[in-house]
Amino acid sequence: MRIVVLGAGVVGVTTAYQLAKDGHEVTVIDRQPLAANETSFGNAGMIAPGHSYTWASPKAPGILFRSLFQRDQALRLSLRADPQMWSWCLKFLRNCTAERAAANTRNKLRLCQYSQKVLHETVAETAIEYDRNTRGILFLYRDAQSFEAGVKHMKILEDGGQTFHVLDFAGIIQVDPALKSARGKIHGALHGPTDESGDCHKFTNALADTCLQRGVKFQYETTITGIETAGDRISGVQTDKGRVTGDTVVMALGSYAPFFSRKLGIDLPVYPVKGYAITMPVKDLDAAPRVPGIDENFLVAYTPMGDRIRMTATAEFTGYDTTHKPADFNTAKEVAENLFPGAGDFSRASYWAGLRPMTPEGTPRIGPTRYRNLYLNAGQGHMGWTMSHGSARVLADMIAGKKPAIDTTGITAT
Ligand SMILES: Cc1cc2nc3c(=O)[nH]c(=O)nc-3n(C[C@H](O)[C@H](O)[C@H](O)COP(=O)(O)OP(=O)(O)OC[C@H]3O[C@@H](n4cnc5c(N)ncnc54)[C@H](O)[C@@H]3O)c2cc1C
Numbered sequence: 001m002r003i004v005v006l007g008a009g010v011v012g013v014t015t016a017y018q019l020a021k022d023g024h025e026v027t028v029i030d031r032q033p034l035a036a037n038e039t040s041f042g043n044a045g046m047i048a049p050g051h052s053y054t055w056a057s058p059k060a061p062g063i064l065f066r067s068l069f070q071r072d073q074a075l076r077l078s079l080r081a082d083p084q085m086w087s088w089c090l091k092f093l094r095n096c097t098a099e100r101a102a103a104n105t106r107n108k109l110r111l112c113q114y115s116q117k118v119l120h121e122t123v124a125e126t127a128i129e130y131d132r133n134t135r136g137i138l139f140l141y142r143d144a145q146s147f148e149a150g151v152k153h154m155k156i157l158e159d160g161g162q163t164f165h166v167l168d169f170a171g172i173i174q175v176d177p178a179l180k181s182a183r184g185k186i187h188g189a190l191h192g193p194t195d196e197s198g199d200c201h202k203f204t205n206a207l208a209d210t211c212l213q214r215g216v217k218f219q220y221e222t223t224i225t226g227i228e229t230a231g232d233r234i235s236g237v238q239t240d241k242g243r244v245t246g247d248t249v250v251m252a253l254g255s256y257a258p259f260f261s262r263k264l265g266i267d268l269p270v271y272p273v274k275g276y277a278i279t280m281p282v283k284d285l286d287a288a289p290r291v292p293g294i295d296e297n298f299l300v301a302y303t304p305m306g307d308r309i310r311m312t313a314t315a316e317f318t319g320y321d322t323t324h325k326p327a328d329f330n331t332a333k334e335v336a337e338n339l340f341p342g343a344g345d346f347s348r349a350s351y352w353a354g355l356r357p358m359t360p361e362g363t364p365r366i367g368p369t370r371y372r373n374l375y376l377n378a379g380q381g382h383m384g385w386t387m388s389h390g391s392a393r394v395l396a397d398m399i400a401g402k403k404p405a406i407d408t409t410g411i412t413a414t
Contacts, residue, residue: 050192115390
């Protein structure tokens with residue numbers, strides 16, 4: 001089959017890889033000059049089934065409400081006249097019951113676990129190098145109260161098959177001796193030993209090269225401007241470089257998918273949630289983290305990536321704006337200096353912002369639509385690097401008419 005994949009982020013490229021493996025003739029279209037150049041560029045790099053919690057939870061409405069009045073660094077929501085945002089927020093609030101939160105978390109966890117397995121298969125097949133770190137992830141808590149809540153909260157993931165080690169400070173510095181400077185600042189931690197990390201941008205570009213060698217065509221620097229229909233089928237994709245046709249079209253446009261789905265009458269509740277990242281070279285190897293982690297109180301993630309450290313933070317509802325200013329990185333910088341003083345070279349740091357393609361439930365929309373030859377693979381949200389490999393395989397199986405290897409409850413497009 002001739003399949004056109006719209007978008008060369010990590011979701012589009014992993015999809016192209018799985019489709020090519022199944023013997024399809026694949027063309028990928030993206031406006032960027034290379035793969036993973038938008039949200040998949042600067043994420044925290046965590047492959048973290050151990051962090052599959054959905055954002056919509058009974059606590060979330062209070063947090064959202066407070067963020068309207070406080071200039072919070074972790075979550076920023078402002079009163080804007082954006083009907084898409086408010087419609088998304090209403091759907092999000094409907095998912096904030098304990099029952100919905102538990103069901104959405106289980107659906108997310110199932111996809112994340114499967115996705116990590118597919119990632120391992122892909123790494124074994126391709127031998128891609130991407131600053132992989134398989135020492136697990138540390139979830140750090142600064143006080144007894146948040147630590148106890150974290151241990152309680154983790155049970156749902158443990159029941160779903162994730163392993164966690166509950167650590168006091170002595171245990172933490174055994175896992176990562178670089179945290180020795182955090183004595184007196186961290187009360188306890190959970191260590192998810194099976195979680196891992198790696199550079200999503202490096203991986204995706206290497207996988208795009210593998211795809212190219214296997215005959216996949218990439219049309220970069222090509223902006224998609226419209227999708228043509230003929231009855232219940234997609235008849236073509238309009239771009240600024242001309243019309244592209246195929247037997248089947250897969251929409252993997254991340255936060256931008258709703259621009260096209262809306263015109264086609266397809267309900268795709270994806271809204272961009274902005275996040276920020278600093279990447280800096282390691283200055284002092286001894287002081288630098290060996291194991292990635294999340295400061296659960298400040299909601300800042302830190303990830304060792306080869307000879308670099310990446311710090312990420314903030315969930316901000318600000319439409320499609322990807323600009324940033326120095327103050328956006330204050331909390332991430334403070335956490336870096338607080339936990340790993342002197343480890344990174346801020347004078348040579350690079351700064352970035354990207355848009356998480358979030359659904360209210362936190363689960364993506366994968367699969368067929370009301371158009372017989374149009375499939376979605378979008379909405380992987382704050383865990384798109386983790387979920388991409390499994391999402392791609394699930395979609396490829398659906399296109400092949402096979403039953404996906406996992407229960408797809410909560411992750412389908414219809
Ligand atoms: C700060 C931050 C930290 C994160 N940390 C993690 C993490 O640790 N682990 C994790 O699993 N996930 C993480 N994520 C989430 C993850 O990065 C995203 O879910 C993932 O990158 C989404 O991939 P995507 O392919 O759907 O979207 P994108 O990477 O945005 O790809 C969409 C592609 O579509 C193209 N496109 C859009 N419109 C058009 C058009 N009109 N014409 C042509 N091309 C178009 C874009 O150029 C882009 O390449 C993080 C995100 C952020 C912002």
